[in-house]
Amino acid sequence: MSRVLVAMSGGVDSSVAAALLVDAGHDVVGVTMKTFCYSDTSGHGKTCCGLDGISDAKRVAAALGILHYVFDVEEDFTRDVIDDFVSEYARGRTPNPCVRCNSNTKFPDLLARGKALECDRIATGHYVRVEHTETGSFLSRGTDTSKDQSYFLWGLPPSILPQLLFPLGELNKPEVRSRARALELATADKPESQEICFVPSGDYRDLLKRRLGPIHPALEAGPLVRRDGRIVGEHSGFAGFTVGQRKGLGGGFSEPMFVLEIRPDTREVVVGTQEETFLDRVVVADLNWLTDAPAPESSVRVQLRYRSPAVEATVTAAGGRLTLQLAEPQAAVTPGQSAVVFDGDRVLGGGRIESAGSLAPTSGVPSPPSA
Amino acid sequence: MSAVYLDHAATTPVRPEVVEAMEPFATANFGNPSSLHRWGQAAAAALEDARAEIATALGAKASEVHFVRGGTESDNLAILGSCRALARPGVVPTVALSAIEHSAVLEAGRHLEKGGEARLVVLPVSLEGQILSGPLESALSASPSLVSVMWVNNETGMVLPVSEVTTAAAAHGATVHSDASQAIGKVPVHLGKVPVHLLTATGHKISGPKGMGILFVRRGTKIRPLIHGGGQERGMRPGTQDVAGAVGLATAIRLAVSEQEEEAARLGGLRDVFEHGLLRELPDVRINASPAPRAPHVSSIGVPGLSDGDALLMALDLGGVAVSGGSACMSGAGHGSHVIAALYGDDDPMANVRFSFGHTTRESDIDLAIAVTAGVVRRLRGEGMYRA
Numbered sequence: 207m208s209r210v211l212v213a214m215s216g217g218v219d220s221s222v223a224a225a226l227l228v229d230a231g232h233d234v235v236g237v238t239m240k241t242f243c244y245s246d247t248s249g250h251g252k253t254c255c256g257l258d259g260i261s262d263a264k265r266v267a268a269a270l271g272i273l274h275y276v277f278d279v280e281e282d283f284t285r286d287v288i289d290d291f292v293s294e295y296a297r298g299r300t301p302n303p304c305v306r307c308n309s310n311t312k313f314p315d316l317l318a319r320g321k322a323l324e325c326d327r328i329a330t331g332h333y334v335r336v337e338h339t340e341t342g343s344f345l346s347r348g349t350d351t352s353k354d355q356s357y358f359l360w361g362l363p364p365s366i367l368p369q370l371l372f373p374l375g376e377l378n379k380p381e382v383r384s385r386a387r388a389l390e391l392a393t394a395d396k397p398e399s400q401e402i403c404f405v406p407s408g409d410y411r412d413l414l415k416r417r418l419g420p421i422h423p424a425l426e427a428g429p430l431v432r433r434d435g436r437i438v439g440e441h442s443g444f445a446g447f448t449v450g451q452r453k454g455l456g457g458g459f460s461e462p463m464f465v466l467e468i469r470p471d472t473r474e475v476v477v478g479t480q481e482e483t484f485l486d487r488v489v490v491a492d493l494n495w496l497t498d499a500p501a502p503e504s505s506v507r508v509q510l511r512y513r514s515p516a517v518e519a520t521v522t523a524a525g526g527r528l529t530l531q532l533a534e535p536q537a538a539v540t541p542g543q544s545a546v547v548f549d550g551d552r553v554l555g556g557g558r559i560e561s562a563g564s565l566a567p568t569s570g571v572p573s574p575p576s577a
Numbered sequence: 578m579s580a581v582y583l584d585h586a587a588t589t590p591v592r593p594e595v596v597e598a599m600e601p602f603a604t605a606n607f608g609n610p611s612s613l614h615r616w617g618q619a620a621a622a623a624l625e626d627a628r629a630e631i632a633t634a635l636g637a638k639a640s641e642v643h644f645v646r647g648g649t650e651s652d653n654l655a656i657l658g659s660c661r662a663l664a665r666p667g668v669v670p671t672v673a674l675s676a677i678e679h680s681a682v683l684e685a686g687r688h689l690e691k692g693g694e695a696r697l698v699v700l701p702v703s704l705e706g707q708i709l710s711g712p713l714e715s716a717l718s719a720s721p722s723l724v725s726v727m728w729v730n731n732e733t734g735m736v737l738p739v740s741e742v743t744t745a746a747a748a749h750g751a752t753v754h755s756d757a758s759q760a761i762g763k764v765p766v767h768l769g770k771v772p773v774h775l776l777t778a779t780g781h782k783i784s785g786p787k788g789m790g791i792l793f794v795r796r797g798t799k800i801r802p803l804i805h806g807g808g809q810e811r812g813m814r815p816g817t818q819d820v821a822g823a824v825g826l827a828t829a830i831r832l833a834v835s836e837q838e839e840e841a842a843r844l845g846g847l848r849d850v851f852e853h854g855l856l857r858e859l860p861d862v863r864i865n866a867s868p869a870p871r872a873p874h875v876s877s878i879g880v881p882g883l884s885d886g887d888a889l890l891m892a893l894d895l896g897g898v899a900v901s902g903g904s905a906c907m908s909g910a911g912h913g914s915h916v917i918a919a920l921y922g923d924d925d926p927m928a929n930v931r932f933s934f935g936h937t938t939r940e941s942d943i944d945l946a947i948a949v950t951a952g953v954v955r956r957l958r959g960e961g962m963y964r965a
Contacts (some may be wrong), residue, residue: 235895275891321889322957323895 207457209233210371211325212276213316214266216259217376220331221266221393222382225328227268236267236274239312241283242404247374265392279315286310288404292417295410296424298468299542300448301359302512302558303402309361309494317366327371334359335375335551336367343367345496347551350378357512360546361494414445428473429439430455433466433482441475446466450483450538464538469558484535485562488519490528490545495555499524500547507548508557510539516548528557535564580897581942583775584774585782586731586759586875587901591825592784592936599786602821610818611809620820627820627827631791633762634834636769636775642921643792643813644823648758648779651792652681654803654814655754655775657688657724660695663721663752664821672717673698673724675708675737676919681755682725683915700726704920706735706869708742717749728760732916732931733866734875736764740771747772753796758782758790761832763841763872774798778830780822784936785829789822823906826922833923844875844934851932851943852876858951863927866920874934878950879917879927883957886928896949900930 210227210361214220227234227477238260249268260276267274267401294301316328332355333348347365348354374382388395393517401408424445429437439456441447446454451465455477464483465475488510500506500523507516518533539562546556582590602623608616610624632639638652644653656672659752663670672695673687689695698716700708708726716722726742739755746753754775760766762783768776771833775798779790794800796814806815841900855878863879880961883889886902893900917929932946 254851273894275887275894319885319888319891321960322885322892324892324956 208327209323209325210314210329211235211237211320211323212329213312213314213331214238214263215331216262216266216393216396217331217385217399218391218393220396221263222377222389223329223331223373224272225270225389225391227371228272230373232291232327234270234272234309235325236263236270236272237277237316238263238274239283240276240278240280241307241311241574242280242288252521254329255387259328262393262396266355268412269389269391271309277315279311281344282311282315283307288413288417291404291410292414294542295414295445296418296422297542298424298470300540301542302544303404304358305544307359307360310361312361313366313464317369320369320487325367325503327509328366328369329373331374332359333371333374333377333379334372336370336372338368342497343370345370346375347548347553348372349376353379356548356553357509357544357546360496360544360553361427362496363524364494364496367496377529411446418445421474424470426473428475430463430477431474433476433478438463438477444470444473444475447475449540468541469473480537483537485539485564486532487563488532488539488545489560489562490530490532490557491526493528493555493557493559495528497523499552499553500528506530506554507543507550509546510536510541511550516546527560580899581945582899583932583934583942583946584899585817585938586933587929588781588787589784589935590788590937591781592829592832594832595785595828596908599821602658606816606820608820609632609935610820611807617952623819624820627823630827631778631830631889634830635778635793637730638765638796640811641768641795643648643747643794643810643888644818645790645792645810645814646825647781647788647790648679648756648777650814650823651777651779651790652679652725652754653758654792654800655777656682656723657803658721658797658800658813658820659775661688662801663723664694665721668721669696671696671698671716671719671722673700673713673722673848675700675701675702675726677730677737677916678725678727679730679731679758680915682727682754682756682954686725688703695723695855700724702735702737702919704866704868706737706866707820708738710745713742713745717746717751720749720751721928722746722751724750724751726755727755728755728757729872729875730866731759731762732875732914733869733877733920734759734871734873736760736870736872736951744771745770760870761830762837762846763874766834767838768793768795768818775800780829783829783833786822786825790824791821791826806824809941817831840936841873847934847938847940847943848873848876850940851934851947854887854943854947857949858947859954862954864916870928874930876934878930878932879925880930880954881927883928883954886930889928889930889953889957892953893950896953901933901947902929903918908925 210232212224225473238541264274287303291301291303320328333353334356335346339343347356430439430441449465455463463477465477500521503519508519509516519530521533523529541559543559545556545559606619608620610621623655629639631642645739660670676699690697691807694884700712724746726737728739743753755773756777758779759767761778774795776793783786802813809815865877
């Protein structure tokens with residue numbers, strides 16, 4: 207029987223994933239990744255992040271009769287995830303740190319350490335499925351569409367896929383909870399984690415201020431402008447905004463205003479009506495393919511943010527970047543977020559949204575919607 | 578799967594004799610030694626018997642032995658309490674610590690320095706186990722001063738020249754503390770022969786109970802308590818005493834000291850078998866601190882060519898050999914050992930593993946440890962887990 211390394215965050219999902227693997231008769235080793243220190247964010251002592259997660263994971267591992275270790279990935283996590291998060295916001299973009307972590311830190315480290323521990327399989331508590339077939343291994347959405355986490359896994363090195371196991375792929379959350387309760391796992395009734403793990407307060411701007419310093423263009427006041435260049439107000443730093451955002455733009459408009467675009471060079475935050483947030487052309491960079499890349503002119507489905515449905519699109523250009531023409535304009539297509547390309551439920555791959563616009567002769571700068 | 582425990586420098590199983598000695602004081606004789614009545618009297622008598630037993634074993638007076646909660650508390654009381662007692666208006670004492678002290682000593686010293694309560698001097702230690710006399714003399718000449726040099730280093734087993742340091746300190750009237758947590762029962766520790774002012778010992782490294790230790794304070798040594806309360810332990814460590822723990826600690830110390838010579842010879846033999854065997858299998862490993870005198874129960878091994886010391890420890894555990902990195906207190910913290918850095922430099926490229934032997938260790942454990950370690954190291958090297 208092969209040995210499986212299961213990543214245990216100390217939450218209920220990965221606890222149940224580990225329990226299912228033990229039940230299935232695998233030789234299971236649990237690990238928790240220590241990603242960063244709260245000392246960096248709170249100023250109190252050396253209390254380390256995830257220490258609660260680590261102790262919960264240890265309790266669950268002991269209850270399951272498996273060994274458990276801590277992988278300290280703090281240095282890699284800081285460089286690959288937190289630094290990237292900060293620099294993306296400083297460029298006026300809205301990053302997906304969980305994608306970055308899975309792609310650059312978590313899975314590569316699990317694979318490398320797993321090899322040292324003679325684990326030929328890597329498992330996590332993600333709600334996704336992986337099919338291992340004669341022709342290769344394929345990643346798909348989890349059966350529970352409300353929990354599906356495939357959006358966060360497009361960046362995995364494709365060579366990892368054959369080694370992955372996702373025991374929760376065909377379960378829904380209530381099933382996972384009841385399983386945890388039946389096993390009397392210490393984590394059975396733990397609440398969901400919603401925040402970005404290294405921004406426990408939920409306010410990422412504090413982190414940006416600490417890491418960028420108090421004087422940085424992204425944190426300085428700048429103009430709120432309309433598409434036609436009219437200045438309609440002032441904002442307190444573009445890093446506090448994301449495309450599609452309505453809050454924080456001040457009042458005095460005849461109809462609700464939304465962020466359409468952030469221009470870091472001029473510190474302008476472009477605002478407009480809800481109608482103006484709809485765009486139908488997306489340029490995607492930093493591509494990663496888990497299967498063959500889609501051919502030009504092919505039809506795909508693309509998911510442009512977490513928890514939003516995939517929409518139909520046509521590939522108009524492929525290569526180093528992918529250009530997608532959406533069948534229907536979509537609201538708030540946000541640079542920095544992931545664009546994940548699907549064939550049905552199967553994840554083909556994805557990339558980071560570089561820019562969005564509408565069918566227009568000029569590239570780069572979006573034009574007003576033609577409606 | 579069968580597994581061998583070779584982490585006795587982290588902690589040890591409690592000996593049956595110790596459990597037996599403690600049991601009555603957890604059940605029938607549960608009294609508070611400060612109480613007036615017969616239950617209290619029985620408890621007080623047992624507590625004082627335990628104190629006397631420890632004093633006899635270590636060559637001290639009973640009144641010099643103070644029960645505290647373990648080695649870390651003892652170290653903190655020694656460093657903070659004696660430094661504060663040395664301070665006078667306008668005079669900041671010098672606290673000189675060897676670079677390879679336990680973090681309980683080093684962090685206490687850093688705490689004093691941070692608060693402006695002491696001038697901190699870290700004394701370099703040579704690979705041969707010597708404290709360089711230049712830095713030591715200059716620290717001592719800054720009066721008043723406190724010096725702390727551990728008797729046996731917990732990560733490498735290195736024996737430090739406590740006696741020499743004490744002699745040098747005496748000429749300057751400096752206070753000397755030594756943490757002997759890893760020394761009792763492994764090397765001779767006699768307070769009549771080595772006149773340190775303060776000595777730390779703890780139970781769980783010698784098959785005694787956890788959370789039970791002493792601070793020896795030689796008569797006439799200035800020290801202030803860290804916590805305040807009912808005046809127990811001559812006001813040095815208030816709080817209702819753990820009589821069962823004190824009895825267990827006394828039993829463990831008595832046995833460890835009385836068996837020291839024989840057990841040290843046995844453990845040293847096992848260690849030599851281990852080191853020779855490992856070197857035969859892996860000729861390029863380094864025996865850490867080998868040029869220095871070493872206590873017999875620790876074998877700290879530097880493994881060249883492996884990039885990931887944590888992975889090595891985990892792989893050994895999965896292979897059935899339970900050991901530590903530089904120091905068990907740091908395992909999981911993922912940061913390098915300050916002891917290895919002090920002895921071999923900050924950029925020491927080796928993955929370091931501490932094997933430590935104890936009362937329950939047998940030669941068959943050693944044979945298994947050699948075979949598993951050689952196998953794991955070869956496999957990790959074969960898989961290219963090399964430092965880039």
